[in-house]
Amino acid sequence: MDSRISDKLKILADAAKYDVSCSSSGGKRKNDNKGLGNSEGMGICHSYTEDGRCVSLLKILLTNYCIYDCAYCVTRKSNDVQRAAFTVQEVVDLTINFYRRNYIEGLFLSSGIFKNADYTMERLVRIAKKLRQEQKFNGYIHLKTIPGASEELIKEAGLYADRLSVNIELPSEQSLKQLAPEKNYTEILLPMDNIKQQLVQAKEESKLFKSAPVFAPAGQSTQLIVGASAENDHQILQLSSGLYKDYNLKRVYYSGYVPISSDSRLPIITGPPIIRENRIYQADWLMRFYGFSASEIVDEKQPNLDLEIDPKLAWALRNRYMFPVEINTADYELILRVPGIGVKSAKKIVSARRFAQLSFEHLRQMGVVLKRAKYFITCQAKSLHRHDFDSQVIRRKILFGDGAVRSSLLTQQLDLFRQVG
Structure with missing residues (x-):
């Protein structure tokens, strides 16, 4: 591999590790035209890191340059980090070469914001389009949707990606204003609603026409950061419950806040709240598969999950x-x-x-x-x-x-x- 590309990969793969919403579950894209790979069933190759973790997706940022200055983000514009950016063709070539070596099963692609949302989103879409149409790539593709991007670009992204996601990041509008003042809930929730409507429309069209185009068959997901702001578990789970209900999300991912930069607006912690993150995942599982409502698991009187025991046992007691x-x-x-x-x-x-x-x-x-x-x-x-x-x-x-x-x-x-x- 060219040393210049290798250096970029090291920087942009490391920067992408903070985004945890990269599961490939739900993808069923078949290989119908003698193309490369597929994202269905067990026809996927995996590799493992030295500590035994399964690595199945090429997980990178298109760039870590960003016009935003979100307090919790390692790529914030005021952060003194080494910057890099891939070209569209470089990401396409990396994905194909890694897949042919059985290093990955697909691509998880996010990005900092170059000039504006549409400028960045257009490049993400071009990468997916090139992989599908030029390289005949049928493996899994997860594209991170940029808040504020146009409805037309989001619709096009869903034609090539298996899953789309819009990171809501913080559990309340108030925290977003405090820690990411350039962002707002409207710009985040609007593309979520657009994706939902496109998913509903595609489902209805598939009932009428066998040749109807498929739109993001693995649905959409989002990520919430836990511990960067003051919201309790009750507020987080109530928000997640609403997102599942109102936007038909496949998953809400939770990421314990990693202290990566010094900022007076952020809590002083020595490490991410791993146990709390795990308990919230368990509570989320109860809502999705066990018939629990958020208010049964936590409420205003007991707003936080018990860190010693799992939420199902806590409820039973x-x-x-x-x-x-x-x-x-x-x-x-x-x-x-x-x-x-x-x-x-x-x-x-x-x-x-x-x-x-x-x-x-x-x-x-x-x-x-x-x-x-x-x-x-x-x-x-x-x-x-x-x-x-x-x-x-x-x-x-x-x-x-x-x-x-x-x-x-x-x-x-x-x-x-x-x-x-």
């Missing part, structure tokens, strides 16, 4: 009156809410109990985590554990085990004896 659940008769929706039972296990339970009464051994074979579930279920009216423990005792048992709880109770009893003595 707050709602002990709903348990124990009889596995052989309970509705699927209620079984889904039992800690230690996932979607696959819940489906297996509902299917299997039509033929026989299930036992705890059956549940164990189905993958149920009985260490958690046993406090919330019965099988054939039998229980593996007492259900009269208070929530704090169950919490300690799950976190530390029965031995630690017995030791704690013994210590409390000894303290009482000493006080009496």
